[in-house]
Amino acid sequence: MAKVKFESITLSGFGPYRETVEFTFSERLNVLVAPNETGKSTLVAGVGAIIFGIPQTTDVAVFGQARFRNWDHPLRFEGELICTINGETFRFHRDFNSNQVSLAQRRGEEYREIISGTHNPRAQRRNLRYEEKIKALFGLGSQEIFEATFCLTQPLPEGEEIDGRVQELLSGTGASFNQATEKLTEELRTVTRFTGRLGVTARDAVDPRELELLAEQITQTKQEIEKDRELVDQLEAFRSDLVEQEKLRKEKEEALTGKERMLALWSEWKRLKESYTSARKVYSQINHGKERAKELSAELRMINQEKAAFPWGSSLPAETAEVLSELQSLSEQKIKLTTEIRTLESQLAKDQKLDSVQAVPEQKQGIDWDVFGPGTVSVIKRRQRQTEEALADWVNLQETKAAYQECQLLLEEEFSHFSGAEQETIETLKSYTDRKARLDAALESASLKLEKAKEALKKINRQGKFRRSLILGSALMAGIAASLLRRGGEGDFVLPLVAFLGGAGLGYLLGRVLFPVGSLEQVRNHLKENERNMEQALKEVEDFERLARPFEAEFVDIPAACRRWEKFSAQREELSFQLQEFSRRELGGFSGEAENCPLSEMDGKIGERWLELYGLARVVEPKESFQALGDLVNWLREKPPQWWEQLIDEAEDYEEQVKTRTEAKARSVANQEYLEKRRQELEQLKKKQERLEERIAGLLDYSAGDYDQAKRLWVTWRTLESRAEKTSESIKNILVTQRVDSLEKLEEKSDDASLQAQAIYSEWKKLIDDHPGLTGIEEAANPEKIDEDYRGLQQEVTQRKIEFKRVEEEIHRLNTQIARVEGQAPVNIAAAEIRLREMEERQAELELVSAALTLAYQEMTLAINDFQSSHRLRLAEVASGYYRNLTGLNNRGVEISEDFRVVVNIDGRSVVPAQLSHGARDQLYIALRLAIAQLLAEETILPFIFDDPFLNCDEERLANIHSSLSKLSEERQILLLSHRDDFSSWGKAVGVKKEDRLV
Incomplete structure (x- = not known):
């Protein structure tokens, strides 16, 4: 039977542990006492997360990364578990971010990785090798079963909840047996309504389910396939009509082309007529512009004659x-x-x-206020604040010096042995207990191996003697037998000799079979090697004892003394650094006492605020002598707040x-x-x-310097200028409109327009002469007749187009019908056949699912009956034993009915849990949990974790529970987590190491 013991658990970025935290455990009963909300329950969750994984969820209400990732953005989110299983040490390491897991086994002084890779508890592609290894080591394979079976937390169930919780724990699914069978029944009802015929329910359902609906769809699809085949016959008829319409379209197209050609000639006739009319109009416009330009040119000459009376106007x-x-x-x-x-x-x-x-301000008390420059009051107030800060720092300095001297005295008196020790010696003393245990274990192991080697050598020597005796005995027996046979007849001594040698050979073979020959030289070498190992182990033990002997005489707990020495040494270094830092920052690195630091010699090196305060003292009391910093500090201490207030008032008067x-x-x-x-x-x-x-000198001379007269003359000149500009602009606009740059060019353009109109007229006349069907130039003045002939031709062309379009539409209709029939017959039939095949496959799949659910229901029912008949009484017996131990009463027992109703038998009287007190119900549930854990994990003894479950227990019940847990800890490791200090004495405290600090 495998026994599991947790050695240590390390968490980083998990729950409240942002930094790395390591928990170490002893072999039996371990106790962790800590306030609420400090991570006790997080430790329980961390064990399951490391072994079985933690899902990547965003819901903080469920077990997942969103709930247990530290809020302060940790650098790492990982965990490590070191445990011992049947004497073999294993290390589990998991990166919760990437689900990278590493399982290593300790071989000698190092760990060798046996399984690594990605293990996501909710991934579709499972890491089967890792999960099978976990199940082989711990006897179970899920975090839910582990927490439900071996972790007991608050709140414990009420009396009426115990029956259901017992079934949930035994089923391992978080639900009762009846819920499991009901789940199978509901799934089967979604597939088929014939659950009664399958023996799952009392009768069949009324409404059809997916399997029956699918059967109806298959029948309907088969009927539609037969119907679509009738459309194929229509396809040939449509194709025959299409050939006839294509021939008719060609005839209509030729007739339409002829009429459109004649309509195009009419369009050309109308274009030339319109062009001739437009050319005549253009000629008329150009000729009119030419005449207007001549009139404007004459007007411009008259205006220029009037402007000559103002010779100064152009210069303004x-x-x-x-x-x-x-x-x-x-x-x-x-x-x-x-x-x-x-x-x-x-x-x-x-x-x-x-x-x-105005008088010069007077100075009071002989103070030279000008030294402080502008803002004298602000400077004095700043010096007051500097004084308060400097005196506070001075007090801190004195306290630091006293603390440093006290720490130095403590190290010299109590830890003098550590001061001269080498670093290697210190590291050895830190692990004194573990090192001593390892050396003793190594010495014992070497001693055992040496004894085994000596015994092996003795065994080989005895086997050699047995083989030689067997050879000699076999030879003698064979020789004697041959001699006896020779006496009964004739012969010589050859037969006894042969028999003697044959007997010897037979004895040799029997000796090799009965006593196999081992390598004597190999055994001797092995013996020498073990003797050397024994000597080496003895030497290491003697060296360690010689090294630790002075410390053993001085200290009872050497590792604890070593940690205290390191703590006080670090504290001394920190205080020394603070003193040096003050000297460097404030005194410019002065090596003597701060009180003796000279102010005049350290000018420029000492802190700026001390120099400013020194300057204030010399200005306010120039007759005082300030040789050292201590004098200045004493002088500042003597100044009460009233002195500073009076000094500020005088500074304010001066500033005013x-x-x-x-x-x-x-x-x-x-x-x-x-x-x-x-x-x-x-x-x-x-x-x-x-x-x-x-x-404007010319205008002012003409108006004799009168600004008003000059304005009137300027208005007259600007009027003439405006008229001239408008006339010139009009002439320019005419030239621009006609796209010429002079009147001569305008004359030429008029002649060109006349010639253009004549050329268009000649082209129009030639078109009429070449096509007699067109209207003549003489008749062009009758627009009614022209429009009538043109509309008649247009109507004929339109009619031809309509007829051609009808043929096109008929062809399009036939093509559409052909496409529709072609699409409905082969394509739809093929798609329907594919759909039919898919539905038939789905029907077979549902029938298989129906059969599987029916079989699962039957097997689950048989399993429930088997469990109730075989394990129920055993569970009650084991739970009764635990319950008597917890309560200390032998007249009480636990009984479990066939439907898993839990009752307590007290002196032959049955009592339901609801009739018990809260404390008695808690004891009952704890007893049931311990019994269930024993039944569900008979092949593996896992640690049991109690997370604050004894809230309703008085002192007597706690004493019984303590006794039961102590006894249980002899069989399995126990972790008790609580906020109550009185549990500390129940077992060994759990070691908690946070960032090089041991708690």
Whole structure:
């Protein structure tokens, strides 16, 4: 019988464990006491996740990665389990992200991987090799069965729930036996309604199911296939009609082509007529434009004669009106600026008189406030904050020095042996217990192997003696027998000799068979090798004892002492680093005591805030002498908050006086600058006015500098200019419209238009002469007759097209009918036959499923009856034993009825679980769980995990449970997880290692 023992469990990024956490267990009863919501139940889930896998789900309410992945985005999401099964050590490692799993077995001092790969618990392609190995090692193959059987958690079921939970555990499916048979019945009802005939239900269903509906569809499809075959006969009739219509279409097409040719000639006749009319119209337009251009040219000459009276007009810029308006605006601005400048000069004179009589601010207490620069109050307040921070850091420094000296004294007095030890010695002492156990085990193993080797050598020597005695005895017996035979007759000594030798040979063969010959030299070598191993083991034990002897005399628990020494050593290093860091950061690396750090010599190296505070002290009390940093600290300690408040008030008074003087100076400077700016603006206005007058100097000379008169003259000139521009633009538009660039070219274009009209007329006349059926030029003036003839030809062409289209439609209809018949007959029949074959295959599949479900129902019913008859009484017997141990009462027993109703027999009286107290019901359910675990895993003894299940138990019940668990731990490993401290004494504490910290 295989016995499983968990050695250690390591989780990374699992549940609340973001970093790596390792749990180590002893062989018997293990106890982990921790507050609620700290990961006890997560440890239970981690065991199942490592062995059986964890599904990749997004639902946080079910067992899966979404529920147990740490929320803080861990670097790793993996787990490792090391366990011992029948003395063999195995290591399970699983990466939960990728479902990569590795199963390794320990061989000597190292692990050798025996199975690796991907194992997804919900994958369609299973890793059968890994799952078969898991089932062979643990006796079960799913996480649900493991947790339901060997993990007992809260809340425990109420009294009326116990019967159902017992059936769920025994079935291993999370449901009762009746639910399993009902599930098979429901699945069979979805397939066929004849469940009564199959012996599954009392009678058949009324409505047909998938199997009956499919049979009806198969019959209907067969009838449709026969019907479609009648359409094939129609195909030949449609093809014959199509040949006749193709011949008729050719005749109609030829007649239509002739009529369309005549209609095209009519179209050409109309085109030439319209072209001639258009050409005559173009000629008329060009000729009209030519006459209008001549009139406009004469008008332009008259306007130019009037413009000659204004010789200065052409030299003026186009924006003359804007220039005149700007000159008028500049004149008004000059008047306003002159008035404002006079007012500013008067005000400035008054401010200068007031500024000359202002007094200089007085300085109080002899403090030179100018040293602090602008913002004196802010500087003083900042120095106050710096003082508070510096004094706080100074107190921390003194505390750190005291802690360092205390830690140094402790290491020298209690851990002097560790101080001079080498690192290799320290590492050995860390694993003192394991190392000592391994050396003792190695010595014992070497001793046993040596004894076995000596025994093997003795065995070979005895076998050699037996073989020699057998050879000699066989030879003597054969020789004596031959001698006796020789006495009864004639002969010589040859026969006894031959018999003697034959007997010896027979004895030799019997000796080889009865006592096989072993290699004496090999056994001796093996003996020497074991003697060397024994000597080596003794030497290692003596070396280890000599190394540990000084520490054994000083410490009871050497590994714990080693860990304390490392802890205090690390604490000393940390405190030393803090002191050095303060010296480097604040004192510029000063090596002496901080109080003795000179302020004047360390200027530039010491911390900036100390220098600023040193500067404040020298300014406020220049007569004081500050030689070292300790003097400055003492001086700062002596200054109460009232002193700082008074200093800030004086600084505020100083700033107010400086502000008043500064504002007066600033106002005077601003007025002076504004006056200068206005003078510069006046000068700029004058220069701008001169530049603008230069641009229209001719107009201003003609108007004697009068801006209004200049505006009226400019309007007259612009009117003449506008008339000339419009006339020129009209002439230009006529030339552009006719696409010429001069009047001469316009004259030429008029002649060309006349010639073009004549050419079109000649072409039109030639078309009429070549085709007598067309209307003559003389009759072109009668549009009614032309339209009547043209419409008649159009109607004839339209009629021909309609007839041709009818033939086309008939051909299209016949092609459509042919395609329809061709598509309905062969294609549909083939598709129907394929569909029929698929339905028949589906029918056979459903019939097979129906038979399988019926067989499963029958087998499940037989299995239930067999289980109830064979295991029910045994389960009750085992559960009764556990229940008596848990309650401490021998007059109580557990009984289970045929329908798995659980009752308690108390002195011959049956009591249902609901009549018991909560604590008694918890004991009953725990007893049933232990009994079920024993029955379901008889070939494998797995550890049992209790996760806070004893909430309803008083002290007496807890004592009985403790006694039962202690006894049970002799058979199997037990893990008890609880938040109650009183369970700590029940067993050995579970080791929890988090990031190099042992809890």
